[in-house]
Amino acid sequence: MRIYLDHNATTPVRPEVIDAMGEVLREVHGNPSSGHAEGGLARARVEAARDEVASLLGVAASTIYFTAGASEANNSVLMGLLEERGGSGKLVISSVEHPSVVEPAACLEKSGMVVTRLAVDAEGLLDPSDVFGAVDSDTVLVSLVWANNETGVIQPMEEIARGLKEREIRLHVDATQAVGKWPVDLQRVSADYLSCSAHKFGGPKGTGCLVAREGAPIHPLIRGGPQERRIRGGTENVAGIVGFGHACGLAANELTERMEGYGALRDRLWEGLCDGVEGLVWNGNREHVLPNTLNLQFQEVPGEVLLQALDIEGVAASAGAACHSGSISPSHVLTAMGLSPEEARSTLRLSVGHGVDAEQIDSAVSILTELVDRVRRAGSA
Ligand SMILES: Cc1ncc(COP(=O)(O)O)c(C=O)c1O
Known part of the structure; x- marks a missing residue:
């Protein structure tokens, strides 16, 4: 699945x-x-x-x-x-x-x-x-x-x-x-x-x-x-x-439930990844943020490489905005926030929503943790 x-x-x-x-x-x-x-x-x-x-x-x-x-x-x-x-x-x-x-x-x-x-x-x-x-x-x-x-x-x-x-x-x-x-x-x-x-x-x-x-x-x-x-x-x-x-x-009926539910999944994803990935950086303000969105910097790991490997492992995410995918230019949003082109290129956007559950988040955490480790080891070999 x-x-x-x-x-x-x-x-x-x-x-x-x-x-x-x-x-x-x-x-x-x-x-x-x-x-x-x-x-x-x-x-x-x-x-x-x-x-x-x-x-x-x-x-x-x-x-x-x-x-x-x-x-x-x-x-x-x-x-x-x-x-x-x-x-x-x-x-x-x-x-x-x-x-x-x-x-x-x-x-x-x-x-x-x-x-x-x-x-x-x-x-x-x-x-x-x-x-x-x-x-x-x-x-x-x-x-x-x-x-x-x-x-x-x-x-x-x-x-x-x-x-x-x-x-x-x-x-x-x-x-x-x-x-x-x-x-x-x-x-x-x-x-x-x-x-x-x-x-x-x-x-x-x-x-x-x-x-x-x-x-x-x-x-x-x-x-x-x-x-x-x-x-x-x-x-x-x-x-x-x-x-x-x-x-x-x-949306009108479910808004409170969505904000709580998405927020809990997003936080579970963040905490799980923090446990397994060294030097993880959350891009953007953590208080004034949509409950479903996590934009992460995996230092020295190219986002496009992670994205493709994740896709093969069954996880869909995005590096920068979807409309930018496939292009190697760093995101104008992240560079406007002061990230260097390299830092901007080492980010992933993970966004949760209806149909995502805690079990899937836990699987995504272990897949991503393992991939980052593998890419970093290959890079330093
Ligand atoms: C902030 C923002 N504005 C506009 C759009 C464009 O929306 P649509 O796909 O309906 O044209 C998007 C879609 O990615 C968006 O995220």
């Missing part, structure tokens, strides 16, 4: 979600834009899912725009600035953003926008006063990742959002890794925009949403239809949206 410790890359779809989606694929074939009964049925399912997503995030359903995931939502917000401001104004991001923010930001920079990339400290945390110091009356948007995909480090978003609201500066949060594993409540955090994705917490791949608060400007990335109030053209992925809604409902 394989041991899947890569839940930050994606999660297995929960059986309840598969059942809900299967029913839609079998029984609900109408186009939600059609005026007939079949269309009405599909529309009702989409709107019921919108309510479930809105309830999990603490926003009005009218602020949700379904997308094909968080990359699209992030691109919508950032590339929308081009339409709004041409190449003028200032954008503030951090140095530990996901590529779906990094690359649109670089594109905006090319078109003339001034982009500031805020540094994080050695534990991956942003200082809210740096955020406030970076904005002025020309700033059109601050876009920050709430929980980092590689380290799981959670930014002080409540404080950042409060300070930006006082300064009347718009904030976009990429909450893709936080939703479903951490309390993401926009009643508490006054962000103007939020991106998230169903597949990171038991929903299907290729479905997510952008939240845009009332009054926050929003422009279509995909044009050509009246769907999603003309903000996202294209016939809705009805089954995907229903699956997303269902995953949000499960």
Whole structure:
């Protein structure tokens, strides 16, 4: 049996979600834009899912725009600035953003926008006063990742959002890794925009949403239809949206249990590895971190070598972000935290989730301990 410790890359779809989606694929074939009964049925399912997503995030359903995931939502917000401001104004991001923010930001920079990339400290945390110091009356948007995909480090978003609201500066949060594993409540955090994705917490791949608060400007990335109030053209992925809604409902019911359960497994993994592996370093802040994520530095052991050996032994993990796997460039997130390229290359990300149990963690600990020992002995021979 394989041991899947890569839940930050994606999660297995929960059986309840598969059942809900299967029913839609079998029984609900109408186009939600059609005026007939079949269309009405599909529309009702989409709107019921919108309510479930809105309830999990603490926003009005009218602020949700379904997308094909968080990359699209992030691109919508950032590339929308081009339409709004041409190449003028200032954008503030951090140095530990996901590529779906990094690359649109670089594109905006090319078109003339001034982009500031805020540094994080050695534990991956942003200082809210740096955020406030970076904005002025020309700033059109601050876009920050709430929980980092590689380290799981959670930014002080409540404080950042409060300070930006006082300064009347718009904030976009990429909450893709936080939703479903951490309390993401926009009643508490006054962000103007939020991106998230169903597949990171038991929903299907290729479905997510952008939240845009009332009054926050929003422009279509995909044009050509009246769907999603003309903000996202294209016939809705009805089954995907229903699956997303269902995953949000499960998350709302299980959040406390998940945080405790994932946290216990993650701590068991850390403690087990500490017992057997010398010189292990936890990358990132250990208090402000997602309960399921462990980013570890195995000094002088190349992460890619470990990753391949683990895969052969039946354990799935990740070196840096999944989208970087296969590339040998060190993670920009870890180097932003001050790790040398060599240190960054000797890291693994282990992320637990639904379906992982203590027995699997114990097996992963012994497999990994043995592999590190073997690689280190081979290296010193
Ligand atoms: C922080 C973060 N933002 C955005 C994305 C992109 O999400 P999606 O796969 O839905 O496009 C990811 C996925 O890895 C992520 O971790």
